[in-house]
Amino acid sequence: MDVTEEPLWRELCGWRDCGGRRDFPYQAVISHLRAVGKHFLPHRILEVLAECRDVLSARPSGTHGDADAGTVLARFLGVVLDKFDDRYDYPSYTALPLLRGSGPATPGDWQALRRRRDRTVLLLLADLVGFERRVLDGAPSDPQGMLPTPLLLNKRLRLAARVMEAAALRVLDGAVDPVAVATTPGRTPAGELADAVIATASDEERLLLLTSVQPVYVLHDEYLFLRVLQSFEATFTFMSATLDAAVGVLRGERPAEAAALIASVADVLRESLPLFSLLATMQPESFQEFRQFTDGASAIQSEGYKTFESYCSTPARARLDSPAFTSVPDVRDAVLAGRETVQGTWEDVISSGWLSEPDAAVVRAAARQLEAVHQRWKQTHYRLAVRMIGERTGTGATEGVPYLKSVISNRLFPAMENALEHQPVAG
Numbered sequence: 056m057d058v059t060e061e062p063l064w065r066e067l068c069g070w071r072d073c074g075g076r077r078d079f080p081y082q083a084v085i086s087h088l089r090a091v092g093k094h095f096l097p098h099r100i101l102e103v104l105a106e107c108r109d110v111l112s113a114r115p116s117g118t119h120g121d122a123d124a125g126t127v128l129a130r131f132l133g134v135v136l137d138k139f140d141d142r143y144d145y146p147s148y149t150a151l152p153l154l155r156g157s158g159p160a161t162p163g164d165w166q167a168l169r170r171r172r173d174r175t176v177l178l179l180l181a182d183l184v185g186f187e188r189r190v191l192d193g194a195p196s197d198p199q200g201m202l203p204t205p206l207l208l209n210k211r212l213r214l215a216a217r218v219m220e221a222a223a224l225r226v227l228d229g230a231v232d233p234v235a236v237a238t239t240p241g242r243t244p245a246g247e248l249a250d251a252v253i254a255t256a257s258d259e260e261r262l263l264l265l266t267s268v269q270p271v272y273v274l275h276d277e278y279l280f281l282r283v284l285q286s287f288e289a290t291f292t293f294m295s296a297t298l299d300a301a302v303g304v305l306r307g308e309r310p311a312e313a314a315a316l317i318a319s320v321a322d323v324l325r326e327s328l329p330l331f332s333l334l335a336t337m338q339p340e341s342f343q344e345f346r347q348f349t350d351g352a353s354a355i356q357s358e359g360y361k362t363f364e365s366y367c368s369t370p371a372r373a374r375l376d377s378p379a380f381t382s383v384p385d386v387r388d389a390v391l392a393g394r395e396t397v398q399g400t401w402e403d404v405i406s407s408g409w410l411s412e413p414d415a416a417v418v419r420a421a422a423r424q425l426e427a428v429h430q431r432w433k434q435t436h437y438r439l440a441v442r443m444i445g446e447r448t449g450t451g452a453t454e455g456v457p458y459l460k461s462v463i464s465n466r467l468f469p470a471m472e473n474a475l476e477h478q479p480v481a482g
């Protein structure tokens with residue numbers, strides 16, 4: 056055994072042998088994983104981690120430590136052992152089981168859902184800023200292969216601050232200057248903003264930040280990749296839950312409220328677009344190196360994205376039967392079981408006659424905003440993929456860029472778009 060893994064192996068054996076009665080050595084596991092990459096964790100370490108998992112699942116819940124701590128550890132081990140168990144995929148690569156926590160606390164309360172999304176994105180990006188600043192301070196932490204130049208890192212910090220500002224304005228009193236943000240977005244000093252966020256983090260949130268970056272390889276830029284994917288996932292979670300609520304209020308004959316919910320989804324997605332600019336600071340040669348070990352994990356498996364999409368309207372049968380939805384079987388099943396959608400509900404209420412034209416117009420306008428921002432999302436994503444992978448195939452078993460080009464013509468609200476086209480033009 057390599058001498059550097061010996062202390063970790065002993066520590067894990069100690070934890071296993073005492074039946075998990077002491078604190079789990081998260082920091083030691085993560086330090087080793089980030090130094091070698093998850094794809095290269097030594098077999099003996101993986102074996103003893105699997106034994107720790109057996110110990111954990113054998114102990115009656117509530118006997119040692121609280122139930123929540125046991126759940127977090129079970130999720131953590133599930134993510135660390137994904138490759139070992141041969142069930143590595145996009146959710147486990149991005150540590151989503153850890154980030155999902157215990158689900159929405161207040162379903163239907165869209166402002167609470169947005170606060171949760173804002174807080175998660177702030178924490179993820181504040182942690183990223185801290186990671187990048189350590190390089191600028193001359194003390195990089197793992198993974199530290201192929202370090203970017205200070206110029207690129209400073210750009211990264213500015214773009215991270217830009218995404219954080221909008222969320223901080225809503226949930227972090229006094230941390231950013233609203234006037235400055237309105238005139239020159241992205242100028243809030245990233246370090247100060249990140250420090251302000253981290254100062255508010257609870258012990259649970261600090262553990263979440265520590266455990267949720269599990270790069271497959273040893274290159275610095277993978278940290279950025281993971282945090283950007285996770286920030287988008289937190290955003291998709293908010294979008295899905297809020298559109299679900301929009302369907303409910305539209306059905307409940309409250310069109311203005313439904314329009315406000317759809318517009319808030321459009322706003323949050325628009326604010327998130329600079330995450331792509333942030334990710335564009337990833338060095339393509341770095342990405343091409345570490346993606347050799349991410350095969351099998353692709354955001355085509357993002358349940359959050361497909362859930363959001365399928366709350367807008369029911370996807371066409373051809374799309375449901377393509378890798379777009381066969382990659383997310385649970386979401387596909389929910390659609391086939393008759394998930395109610397914004398467009399479907401809107402059509403129902405139009406035909407039932409209670410929706411007045413002015414009310415229909417506000418709902419359509421909000422849907423149109425969301426459609427437009429989602430088109431920008433797809434185009435930006437496509438351009439980024441061209442830059443990062445060129446003609447290489449995707450890690451989700453598609454042809455890659457041609458697939459992304461083909462989905463650009465899809466629409467979230469095809470019937471509403473037709474309704475707009477067929478409306479009489481005023482004057």
Ligand code: HEM
Binds near residue numbers: 287334355378443
């Ligand atoms: C280096 C940056 C990126 C590249 C090269 C890239 C590439 C790709 C490719 C090639 C696909 C097609 C499926 C496959 O075979 O993998 C895909 C799908 C997808 N990607 Fe990305 N992607 C990038 C970043 C992102 C980010 C940051 C997100 C945000 C979560 C994202 C979300 C998605 C989604 C939701 C799909 C499925 C789209 C659909 O089925 O309509 N991607 N991506």
